[in-house]
Amino acid sequence: MAILGELGTEILIPVCGVVGIVFAVAQWFIVSKVKVTPGAASAAAGSKNGYGDYLIEEEEGLNDHNVVVKCAEIQTAISEGATSFLFTMYQYVGMFMVVFAAIIFLFLGSIEGFSTKGQPCTYSTGTCKPALYTALFSTASFLLGAITSLVSGFLGMKIATYANARTTLEARKGVGKAFITAFRSGAVMGFLLSSSGLVVLYITINVFKMYYGDDWEGLFESITGYGLGGSSMALFGRVGGGIYTKAADVGADLVGKVERNIPEDDPRNPAVIADNVGDNVGDIAGMGSDLFGSYAESSCAALVVASISSFGINHDFTAMCYPLLVSSVGIIVCLLTTLFATDFFEIKAASEIEPALKKQLIISTALMTIGVAVISWLALPAKFTIFNFGAQKDVSNCPVQDVADSCRTGAATNVIFGLALGYKSVIIPIFAIAVSIYVSFSIAAMYGIAMAALGMLSTMATGLAIDAYGPISDNAGGIAEMAGMSHRIRERTDALDAAGNTTAAIGKGFAIGSAALVSLALFGAFVSRAGVKVVDVLSPKVFIGLIVGAMLPYWFSAMTMKSVGSAALKMVEEVRRQFNTIPGLMEGTAKPDYATCVKISTDASIKEMIPPGALVMLTPLIVGTLFGVETLSGVLAGALVSGVQIAISASNTGGAWDNAKKYIEAGNSEHARSLGPKGSDCHKAAVIGDTIGDPLKDTSGPSLNILIKLMAVESLVFAPFFATYGGVLFKYI
């Protein structure tokens, strides 16, 4: 048995989870010390906004109070827009949750004809709990996963809209202060999400265990609902949020920048609030749900495989909880890493930000490698057996190097020009994923792949902090512009934003790489639960699944891209209408009607997220029921190998265009100046490229991650049903 006893495990996991939550609250408390109520700020800390720093306004002789009031107003407008969108979305998503929970219960409950009698286990000896109760617990864990995902996304959005104006105000004191405020706010979200995900999962396992007792096969089968719940909410969050943010962004840019020639985030642009709301609901809430989904899914995949391997069969609780222990260590590692950014060092100039962020990634990876080595030594038995599709596989204890390896992979690609170079960017990540898969599988079969994914996600708190920091800085810049603050403040927030772009690209690489590994692990778990012995490409049932599965990402992308296009068109019309009909708008004497633009984005994204959502959620159900588990295996494999490519190329193509535009706008070199300035033909061409790239990199690309994971986890949850009743069509032909 392992060195770490059962009691130690029972203490370590919740303690790490609680430490993470407390750390998040502490960070939030520090951010909250920046006051957005002018009077109170001066009163609270004596003078000069609570610090002894010199403000740009005071330098330039501007009125401090008015600016702060304006910032607070804009912040409230953004926060209200985001809250209203999320609540509208939750109404629809809530209905979906109820319907889908009912489907899960009915489909899984029907397997043994809703019998309440125990059944012989599939993999271990003895009697297992009846399918009806497993259906009930699966439904419960689905709802828990879904609610945790929604709450995570919502809190993330709340924190971001709490932090944006505070970052703007801190930027008056210097770039370092602004950085720390934005980064701490990102950390609040990162730690809250990873810790609550761990704690809820841990509590759920312990509560379910009271009923299941020694039937770990049934226990962890029902736990997979947690992954499905988290991931299906992520789908709607990503797709809805993605359509929202890009409709507003494209709409605002096309009329504002191209037609009216006014700067980005200009308060005269009616779509400007909707654009800033979009950053929060798309990049913050959507991405939070997405990574939470990945985390929940890879944990579930590892647990399911472990439950039918020697860990589960020997009832070794510590080894069984190894995936949760890795995540726990991850929280502590990220906590230490965060201190390097917020306390151990101080940012003095804009040029120090990007190295500081990169250092975060390096430090967390290095510490995590050590952490994983220690926890593996403590928690894993010296020798164990992993279930390997019929043939058992003995493995010696060296998953350490494996997980360390997988922490290193997913490295970013050099984002280069255009579509062709977006295609080219697929090459290196695919080879890296292929090598990770081969090495992980050779060491510990599908469990190795699930653990490789978890290893990549174990430093999620830091990754999320960096990811969330970007949109917060973006919003802060928007608020500075709208509040009419000095252009020097805008320069500082732009520097924050630009520094986050490189690391955000690394983050996207992580998200796609881990999604590929997660869905392969889920696919493996599905196959073992569905009792499929071999997925033979040469069988026509599998091959037609493979080719149709490879088609699904195209269908899905077509839907989401068209949705952004039509939503943006509505936005363009509304913005044009306001410019044409509101007198004094261009002169800045009248205020635009922001609320209508917010409503257009909200309505369009809610309406448009339904068809792609339905495609993803219904495909496994239809294929599994009509064509059976072999064809479904083909569909999953096809969607995985094809979706990864499109996700990578879409993200990098969009990114290449975005960077090209920024390069011209920044004009930092002789060559860049020869292409500019803003408004030149060359710059206009770059703006067109950027606009084409927007739906690719921010809507289609990231949503595809979810497509491949979600179809796999859904198949896993319904695997016993498909194995029993699937393939209706082939049976009757």
Add this chain to the structure above:
Amino acid sequence: MAILGELGTEILIPVCGVVGIVFAVAQWFIVSKVKVTPGAASAAAGSKNGYGDYLIEEEEGLNDHNVVVKCAEIQTAISEGATSFLFTMYQYVGMFMVVFAAIIFLFLGSIEGFSTKGQPCTYSTGTCKPALYTALFSTASFLLGAITSLVSGFLGMKIATYANARTTLEARKGVGKAFITAFRSGAVMGFLLSSSGLVVLYITINVFKMYYGDDWEGLFESITGYGLGGSSMALFGRVGGGIYTKAADVGADLVGKVERNIPEDDPRNPAVIADNVGDNVGDIAGMGSDLFGSYAESSCAALVVASISSFGINHDFTAMCYPLLVSSVGIIVCLLTTLFATDFFEIKAASEIEPALKKQLIISTALMTIGVAVISWLALPAKFTIFNFGAQKDVSNCPVQDVADSCRTGAATNVIFGLALGYKSVIIPIFAIAVSIYVSFSIAAMYGIAMAALGMLSTMATGLAIDAYGPISDNAGGIAEMAGMSHRIRERTDALDAAGNTTAAIGKGFAIGSAALVSLALFGAFVSRAGVKVVDVLSPKVFIGLIVGAMLPYWFSAMTMKSVGSAALKMVEEVRRQFNTIPGLMEGTAKPDYATCVKISTDASIKEMIPPGALVMLTPLIVGTLFGVETLSGVLAGALVSGVQIAISASNTGGAWDNAKKYIEAGNSEHARSLGPKGSDCHKAAVIGDTIGDPLKDTSGPSLNILIKLMAVESLVFAPFFATYGGVLFKYI
């Protein structure tokens, strides 16, 4: 045994082949009656250019002789440019042929250590010929396939450049006369190619049989080299020709239409001859080689599977030749179909052209369904056994409905707007391919799939005639413009060209659909020859192959698209230079230097075709040798399922943009006129879309067909080598 005896088969196939060749020559003779030497024409037929028709020039009082002389001059320039390009390409391709022939001989000869002793057969009983001789015959059939492909492409190009000016001259008499000239010329190529492909293959089989005797396993294994030879030449033809044509087209358009605002095909544009040469080397020679490759490959795939099934083992020659018999019937069917276009009906107005072309497709499909039914009844035994990967599969005699079904599939997609709709266009073809695969496989395993592909290709002569007719009309329009003929002639040739676009889209659908089936059949043949029992997606060796294989089409597309981009850039610079430095060029008083532009396209496309060519040719060799047949199987399946999607979406995205531009330019509706006219902002946006789409639809898209087929046929040829020595890397790790 079958009703049709061995003697009947021995007579029927060569007779059909010769009939096809004679018919092609007859069509050429009719086209040649249009004279491009003014004096001779009048002298030969008495008056008015050989016909009693009224010419537009005479109506408008223009000088007939000068125009004819000018047309002849331009035709000569285009023909010389095309010939020079093809000869340059053949020099490089010739070197490749020699090197690759040596590789084939050495790799395959080494299997039994260059022993000259007979070996026991793999599938049938008795002794088979030594590997060394099979290596020799494989090399010979590779060279034969390559040379047949080159000659087909070259003759096609010669005929097209012979017909283009003749079509222009006939357009003076009416749209019907021009149509018949262009269509007959297309038919010359279609019949020459399909008949010579059949005859050469038939003769090769009979000659090889003299050595092999009853060892049909070795005989048809060595015949697969024919498919590899044909297909590898197609690769270079498609890629080289595709880069050539798009470099010239994009270069000519960007400077001519956008910067200088002169019409398409204006003789002042220095790149105009290169553009017209491109149509002939890309769309004619490239496409001819491509379809010849598909035909050779699907024939070889069907023959290999048949040779290890009951046909081959029982030495039933007629049944064995069933694939060749289907092609023979196809030639006769296409001959009858052609008469409907050229002799039974007459085109009187431009609006009748598109229905006439569609009728060609419908008539050929209907007649072919009957033809296949008859030949199946005559040639196939009532019961036979198809080799099915370890398990033998008994099939009753109903491949008739199957092949008929596959003739109907591959139906075109509605080409709709932009990238999103290009993605969407993938859905229906993929379902159609999936259904074809499932049905064909259920009836006769991999043989069914090979025959479904051959069924789609059996009416290739008609398909090629329609496909070739498009670029000929396009060239004819260019010649009219350059020769300064009346705009009414240009209108007529434009009507010919436009009518061909819809049917060309159907043709592309056929090419992609048949490519998917062909490569699946080749993949199946490879797996059986390599002795792989099962290609299990769950095996990491297969899965890493699958994901890397799915990446290859992106890598390949990145290369070809970048090649077009950089070649077009060189062309743009040269065209700009000429406009800036040649005095009187814009005024039309000086002649541009066409030859330099032709040379730029030639050099660029020769240089740029090497890296993508190397990627395709080396991947199977490297993967098979280092990683073995399992990983190679994964790569083939991955490239197939991913490549088909990109090929379809690239073609349709490009097509949608092209049509959008033409819709605005034509201005045939109130809505279209509201977007135009030429030169409006909206039209300029459409031209940009069209320019982006050019490399997608004419270089990357069609080349991907070849990528998936060629890697499969190459793996098949080298299968015994990989099975013996493959997987070096895994053996030593």
